[in-house]
Amino acid sequence: MVDFARVQKELQECNRDFEVSGIKVVPKSDASLAHLLGTITGPLGTPYEGGTFKIDITLPDGYPFEPPKMRFATKVWHPNISSQSGAICLDILKDQWSPALTLKTALLSVQALLSAPEPDDPQDAVVAQQYLRDYPTFMGTARYWTEAFARTSSLGVEEKVQKLVEMGFPDALVRSTLESVEGDENMALEKLCSG
Template identity: 85%
Template sequence: MVDFARVQKELQECNRDVDVSGISVSPKGDNLTHLIGIIPGPLGTPYEGGTFNIDIVLPDGYPFEPPKMQFSTKVWHPNISSQSGAICLDILKDQWSPALTLKTALLSIQALLSAPEPDDPQDAVVAQQYLRDYQTFARTAHYWTETFAKASSLGVEEKVQKLVEMGFPEASVRSALEASGGDENMALEKLCSG
């Protein structure tokens, strides 16, 4: 059975210094076994400036079993699935210890963003790109951060500009982006289908 008193204490710990660390955890709904973690992209990386959401599910054996964590924000990284958001990190598997907390796990994930391990990948395609052509990897990771991990109006203006450059009228581009919740690919499909 999940130790809910400990989970409450961990939530307070995570959210105590959110202004400094940028890391926070909150319940998804009113169930303390399904949480949302938020981590900022580390400075000096292609993820800088992004805000990444982590879906957290606590198993019945928590804290003696590791939390199940995966990115709900799309991210381009060798150790994170670009499709499902699954994370390849030892402390989320066989190296978990009850001494670890949700915050230490999120800090470890943030550190993984800074220091990928392409020799132990979750996403082989990304790992190959990282190893063979780091500049292309960094540009792609930065683009994904801009597209999926930032909610700034600057991202919207860049999307508008790109779609206008493809030959679509600006008013149509703006309404398609608005109708698709800012999803550039969905907006492009709407524009192409008439």
Template identity: 85%
Template sequence: MIDFARVQKELQECSRDVEGSGIRVSPKSDNLSCLIGTIPGPLGTPYEGGVFQIDITLPDGYPFEPPKMQFATKVWHPNISSQSGAICLDILKDQWSPALTLKTALLSVQALLSAPQPDDPQDAVVAQQYNRDYQTFVGTARYWTETFAMRSALGVEEKVQKLVEMGFPEALVKSTLEAVGGDENLALERLCS
């Protein structure tokens, strides 16, 4: 059984430190077992300037079992599937401890962006590029970050206007954009589903 009191505490801890860490975690709906995490791309990496969304599902055994995490934002990285967003990280598997929190797990994922482990890849194609042609890897990772993880140059009002013109109610558009951190594409996906 998920310890929902602990999950609430962890969400509060994350929201208190958003300014410092840039890491956010919020419920996708009323169900606290389905969350969305947001991490900023680490400085000095091809992911810098990007904001990455991570789907988090808490298993019944949480916090004694690790949360299930996968990137919702497409990312070019040897330890993250470019197709499914699956993450190859030990603390999300056999190295999990109940002493860890959602925030520490997201910090570890963010650290993984800074320090790829191409010898233990989740995506063999990306790992091969990383090892054989590092400059092309950096260029591709940067391109994917700019394409999928950077907030659109449109301001919030323009995004709201654009989505309202598609026939969605303004209040729903605003709350959906807020829930997905301003990502227009994710907001459209949610509004359509």
């Protein structure tokens, strides 16, 4: 059974210094603390700089004795992250997990992974091959994906609503969807299209 008192404390810890750490975690719905949405910023000096990445977090019944299940909801070009599913290859999310670790330390580790790819232990073989064989192209592709999928739009809420309504979605649904994804236009569109 998930220790929800601990999860509450961890959420407070994660959100306390967002401006400094670039890490935030919120429940995906008011109904449960077992499904969360994490946010990390792209590390400086990497092709992910300037990006804001959403991470889908599911806490198994055995949490904190079992690792949280994390996957990128934002598309990212990285050898240790699936470009298709967002699956993350990181030892502390598997066999190196310890109950002493927290959601914040796990997200800090994911953020550090963006700075230090491990192409010899890839999650995405195509990206890893590009990283090893054609590093300049890898950097360009990673930067492009950050621009395309992880940059928060500079459009205001009303402009985003208008843009999505023009695509044929109802105004009220667009507003509630944008609110549920904290104004992330790409995630809103993905959610609207998926039903």
